[in-house]
Amino acid sequence: MVKKIMLVILATALLLAVVESLTAQPPGRGPGGRRGGGFSALEGNAPLPANEQERKILSVLEDMDRNQSRGMMNVPQEDGRILRLLTEAIGAKHVVEIGTSNGYSGIWFCLALRTTGGKLTTHDIDEGRASLARENFKRAGVDSMVTLVMGDAHETVTRIKEPIDILFIDADKEGYLDYLTKMLPLVRPGGLILSHNIDMIGRDYIDAITKNPSLETLQFQGVTVTLKKHQGE
């Protein structure tokens, strides 16, 4: 009988170990517990610095990921890389971000903006996270590219008058549609609206980006990418 019980315990422990190894986080898990999906075919595909400035910025991002992510709700690293890639690819000169937090996604944008000669305008309502962001922008050496606007972004974004190349929405989920409605006229044709983690969001926003024929929307990891099409024949 004792032998039987021992065998059951051993089998259960083995089963648990197998389940744990199968459900373990893949490399590339983002900070703050937010996952962006796997890159299984590209395992080991880490961001590589091409020069000293990039090395410095990536090391600040790495440090933020390791030591500052708790409670910051940052995008995962893969999503940060997508933000950088798109920004650099379309040569964006003006990125508007709603939801700065401690500046993690903003610094990914800056990695691209330093090559396009562009700038980031980022909005947040929380002074604690924003003051961390200021420090992080400074130590990454990107503070001269960034304007941090404090206050309720539903109001502060209405002050923006310049054209926007990329609008990144990553703040209060119930506010996404209002941000889109207010900012879409400023997004230039060929510009992008990037919205983060829309899985838990209301149908109204999803309809607005998928049922408008002047927009084209696809999802990459946690980033939903919407192109504002050029008008014309």
Ligand SMILES: C[S@@+](CC[C@H](N)C(=O)[O-])C[C@H]1O[C@@H](n2cnc3c(N)ncnc32)[C@H](O)[C@@H]1O
């Ligand atoms: C998900 S976090 C942003 C994470 C950031 N984009 C990153 O990846 O590093 C959302 C942020 O939106 C801010 N926020 C929420 N509601 C807001 C509002 N009405 N106006 C401005 N910021 C707001 C929060 O204070 C929080 O810092």
